């Protein structure tokens with residue numbers, strides 16, 4: 001087993017060693033080793049993960065149905081709350097049906113490996129989430145990346161050789177690229193997919209609940225929801241819970257029920273989680289949900305303006321709920337994150353392979369439950385960019 005130790009050592013020498021830390025609670029502030037830290041590192045954009053109403057919904061489900069489902073959904077693991085959640089998600093996205101998976105990761109792996117096969121072609125944005133890439137590989141379809149949001153390159157690929165006889169084409173994209181805070185050009189992708197007869201799959205993990213009217217997501221924000229046959233959502237980001245969902249036509253969802261192995265061969269999502277997610281979907285569609293979204297957007301804009309004024313290169317496109325501060329090397333990202341934590345601010349240090357080499361970054365995501373004072377404190381914690389760049393050399 002020496003080779004394992006050697007590989008870990010190599011990662012360490014490149015500044016790529018990773019570590020788990022036991023943080024006692026999620027929420028706008030967390031306590032670690034006796035210190036209260038401002039939490040800008042989560043995907044819990046609306047602050048729902050610790051919301052008392054979600055906790056109550058989960059507790060009631062716990063008392064009613066126990067902890068585990070005891071079986072896959074197709075055996076005896078299906079509960080009314082799963083079906084209620086699927087109906088609510090379909091309604092949120094104005095689609096016919098939805099199928100809930102144990103996680104967003106499992107959804108993408110299950111969906112792509114079920115829909116695509118060896119005769120097919122998958123075209124994917126180069127910055128897509130790892131789970132989409134893993135699903136595409138598992139499908140054994142021919143798999144080509146196009147440069148991030150490069151529609152011309154995608155069009156050239158689509159004009160190239162078609163799939164094998166009987167094969168189909170897929171275009172697969174994140175809706176919001178969470179490590180860059182950028183949006184996919186869904187309006188143009190819809191047109192290309194229609195023109196070249198490709199099935200467009202949009203993973204709206206970071207838009208669902210936080211973007212668009214009633215939190216319906218990025219496709220609704222951009223006005224193209226009805227032209228996207230299949231959306232992926234996760235319950236684990238703005239909804240504050242855990243689990244994933246495929247959302248589309250009744251036919252598509254029925255097919256996935258028969259063919260998505262990550263659904264078929266996995267125990268049904270815990271009813272506790274389904275009940276909490278159902279409550280989250282209810283809340284995001286209310287006026288209160290809208291207020292939370294507006295507050296989160298305002299804090300993102302304020303953080304961005306402050307960082308730019310301090311000389312940082314910030315990547316972000318409204319209404320993405322997160323922003324990225326470009327730093328460069330993994331070591332520099334770790335150093336800045338460690339420095340910020342010493343100042344009381346918890347941020348994400350994002351390094352390869354999550355992002356391309358040379359683009360390590362700090363990822364920041366305020367929550368709707370943060371205040372203006374929290375953002376001011378975060379900005380005060382950042383060293384001035386030129387001071388920092390000098391220090392990092």
Ligand SMILES: *Cc1c(COP(=O)(O)O)cnc(C)c1O
Pocket residue numbers: 103104105106108129131174178203205206234235236242243244
């Ligand atoms: C987080 C994320 C997933 C995975 O979702 P989980 O529910 O955390 O497994 C999938 N796709 C994208 C784009 C994500 O950001």
